[in-house]
Amino acid sequence: MPNARTKLFGVIGDPVGHSLSPVLHNYFLKKYKLNAFYFAFRVVPANLGACVQGAWAMGLAGLNVTLPHKEKVVELVKFRSPEVNLLGVANTLSMREEGVAAFVTDPAGFIASVQPMQPLFRESRVVLFGAGGSARSVAYALSKMGSRELTIVNRTYDRALHLSRFCTERLGFRKVSILGMRDPALNDHILGAQALVNATSIGMAPYVDYSPLPDFSAVSQNHFVYDLVYNPVWTVFLREAKKKGAKVQNGLDMLIYQGLESLQIWMNETYSIARNELNALRIHLSTELQS
């Protein structure tokens, strides 16, 4: 039970009722024996400023920030990490005596989630689906792992162009191509790539019948196929890629590691998850998704 020394964490978003973050973080808090609890707060866009100021005034220990607040929140804090300044998004707020500090742990979460596959990304070419905030974080993570060429597949050209320029000008990609979802050249780009990453919400519940890629004929066992979506655990995108022999991974581990990274920022401590614990946590989260 909370006492006067119990720390309070939470996630703010709208909607936030189906967020896995409370389950994830309360699991961490218990595992690491921290006197703290983690809540979900539904905050509508008009109240974001009041929320950030109020959370600081009340001495909340930290907040995660999810859609639709990840970009807007950057303007509302006193301190920003270099990655927040670079990417223009934040998902982690730390309430410090001097003011609120913003961080973004999605890139570190992505990198930690593909840790065993990291050599594959060195000098790699990657097909990236999406051009929003998640895609930007993934592109940054890919650049840190040594990716050199990117194919951005997106429905709207303008957003893709914006991300494309960011990738060449700020992230050092050697070459960035932009394709529409049904571009005939897409299969050639897939054939030349080592990895495919879905950073769109296509395939996410309740629209589980959709895939960001309509034709899997170019996908093979040479590919690592990654879906940031974790609900459902098996999206059409991953199922079809698996059928073609690709190595596949969903977004659960990225969720886990970005959360762990947030906790490390808040507590100024290092925490680790053993392999068998990671498996238990995946199952715990998947079970929650189905309930």
Added chain:
Amino acid sequence: MPNARTKLFGVIGDPVGHSLSPVLHNYFLKKYKLNAFYFAFRVVPANLGACVQGAWAMGLAGLNVTLPHKEKVVELVKFRSPEVNLLGVANTLSMREEGVAAFVTDPAGFIASVQPMQPLFRESRVVLFGAGGSARSVAYALSKMGSRELTIVNRTYDRALHLSRFCTERLGFRKVSILGMRDPALNDHILGAQALVNATSIGMAPYVDYSPLPDFSAVSQNHFVYDLVYNPVWTVFLREAKKKGAKVQNGLDMLIYQGLESLQIWMNETYSIARNELNALRIHLSTELQS
């Protein structure tokens, strides 16, 4: 563990580290099987406005308000109960979709705490120590129970005069006297009174050797002597009165009942405590005080 539907309550104050409210309310929340937790938030006066707006923005379910915010908070809310308007203090905020509503549950807490003694207060004369916010709440509660005459004992005359006017003009007391703590007339007033109530913080830890009344010679078994202080459970005021044969009561039950009243406001539900449960709760709270 909290999930996305867990309600969040808390107390705001400065200091708030030794507040019993988290212990009390988490006991209630568990007892009544409510999916909710209660925290302590230290909020400095300069941040009170940001806190109230932020708590509303984040959809906290409710807050208790303690020193030094009980008066200031009244100006910061959208809705006020008639008692808040009358007394100018609030200790309970309910976050409603349309805005924050303020209530004061101290008077109801006082009345519930003396429930078996209520006939004694009808047409009574009471010696009240103190002239601050707590004394005002007690005076109001006394008036609701039918008290007709009040002797206000206070260190500063101006505050006593202010409360005195309030008692005659707004609460309908027939007669209100003002005495200093060492006024020779005090013993006569005690002899003519049925009850003595300490609504000052004199005798509260860590100043446990002090008493609002220096001379107990006029106190007898005819008196009901009540101390709003509950830390320590036995103040000098109560110990000395007990020695003179008076029936005595400390502030624990008022704390319990004002908290229960707050919970009823927040949940829009009625809750009760059986006699044996009340005893268990008193012991639970007293144990916490000593730890």
